[in-house]
Every structure is written in structure tokens, then in C-alpha cells.
Amino acid sequence: MDKRQLGRSSLQVAPFAFGGNVFGWTVDETTAFQLLDAFSAAGYNLIDTADSYSRWAPGNKGGESETIIGNWMKQRRNRDKILVATKVGSDMGQGKRDISKKYILRAAEDSLRRLQTDYIDLYQTHWDVESVPVEETLDAYAQLVKEGKARWIGASNISAIRLNNSLEASDRNGYPRYQALQPQYNLYDREKFEKDFEQICLEENIGVITYYSLASGFLTGKYRSEADLRKTARGSGVKRYLDERGFRILAALDKVTKQYDTTPATIAIAWLQSMPSVTAPIASATSVAQLESLMKAAEIKLGDEAMSVLNEASKW
DSSP states (O other): OOOEEOTTSSOEEOSOEEEGGGBTTTBOHHHHHHHHHHHHHTTOOEEEOOTTTTTTSTTOOSOHHHHHHHHHHHHHTOGGGOEEEEEEOSOSSSSSOOOOHHHHHHHHHHHHHHHTOSOEEEEEESSOOTTSOHHHHHHHHHHHHHTTSEEEEEEESOOHHHHHHHHHHHHHHTOOOEEEEEOBOSSSSOHHIIIIIHHHHHHHTOEEEEBSTTGGGGGGTOOOSGGGGGGSTTGGGSGGGOSHHHHHHHHHHHHHHHHHTSOHHHHHHHHHHHSTTOSEEEEOOSSHHHHHHHHGGGGOOOOHHHHHHHHHHHOO
């Protein structure tokens, strides 16, 4: 499988990343091991998680996803074959988001312990906090990189201004540079990324790993009415997509899906993989069958006609 360089980093990433947000929520450890086994056996290597996954599930306190991934890597003895991307900055019970230097250094130790590893391949700012100077956050990452606890850094949920300010601060002060951006980006949610971030990422050679790549499951095609929202635990997050534009996108997906004899989810991921700014879409799965349909996207090269159909239906 052809791998893609993530930004200017040394990380070579397969073109699809597993989203670990479901671990400890809708996926238990046994099923998670089955999914990760299938994922790695197919040649994929990037697993995305966060310290706060899956704190929102009843009885959880955060760290459940990292713990499951750490247990899997320890049992499989495959740490050297896996790229772990995790995040810092979410509310972990302290009542606020935090990307101060003191907090990041402490949170990194907690993530390393849960992941049962000495280093994080890609450590990402989960939520920017604009009251914290970008220099303070980057100084924390500089210490972690110097100590060998983080190899490269990235950002998610950050404004274009703060991203640019961070890049300038890194160049000016010799801090590590954000090598990856993790934005919300999919066939429906296009405008913000394409308008505010895409050009920055292309010009600055920042790798893009997209979250909500399937629009909370809407682009799988299984949600076509409000009655369908009760099908899964994630259904409530889909309601906003049930509009004229959303149905137009589903119709386009249905057309292209038929042409390629595959699933809407496969085509939605293949569309992202075809975008010049995207390194690897992130998506989660709760069954091996679901995962296999997502991994098949890398085998599909969407032609000009298919891209035109999808782009026209999803234009903003």
C-alpha cells in the first residue's frame, strides 16, 4: 500500500486512519482488538485517539480509548508498526479546556501511561484556548520532543489566525512546527476547511487528517429520515444533515456507489482521499464489516465524472 508523508514529518501514513473515539463507548475492548487486528493486517498504521475519549459515556472518566489501544499494542507487541496520534486540551474533569505548559506536560505523562509507550508519534492540540499564548503551548511541545516523549505535533479545532500565529512562532523561536491539522471535513462539511484552512495547509505543507469524515455516519446512507436517527447511539448528531443539500449529496453518493459497486461510506472516504490537501481521512467502525468497507476506499480511484457528480452535489 502506498503511504503518504504527513506534512514535513518523518511519518509515513497509510491513506486511512482509524478513529478511536468509539473505544470504551460503542466498542468494548474485545471488539476493539478485533477491529485493530483487521486494520493493521490490511496494512494501515495510524490510530487517532484523545485523552478525553470516551469520557462522555456513562461511568467513564476519560482515557478509556488510550487504555484499550495501549493494551492492544502491548499484547500484540507491535508498537513499532503503529503510529499513535492522541490529543490534549479537552476538559478531563477540571471544568475547562487547558493547553497551558504545565497542563500539557502532566497530561502527556497520563497518556503515555495509558498507552503503555515511551513516545507519542503525533501529539495534537485538541481544542485551542485563545487566552493561552501560542508560544506557551509550543514550548511545552518543545520540551516533550526534546525528551523523546512526542515525535511530532499537530492541531485540531484551531482558528486560521491562531494556526498561522503558531507557525510563525515556531519559525521565529525554533519550536516544533504543527505538521498536521485535524479539521472537520467531509462531503457535507466543506466550507470552513476549504475557505479558511486548505490553502494554508497546501502552502505550508501541513498534513490533513480529517475528523467526522462520514458526517457522524450520515454519509453511510443509513440515515435518510428522522425515524432513522434512533438506529444508533450517534443518530442524534445526524439531524442537521437532513436537509435539501444533504439529500442531494446522498443521491450523488447513491449514483457513484452504483457505478463502482460499493457502499456510500466507501465512496465518501475515497472522495476525501482524492482531495489534494488530505493525507488520511479518520473514521471509526464498530464492526469488521464496516471497517472493511472503509478500507476498500484506498482501492478506488474516482474518475473525473464521479468527482464532478460529488463536487456538484456538495458545493457550498
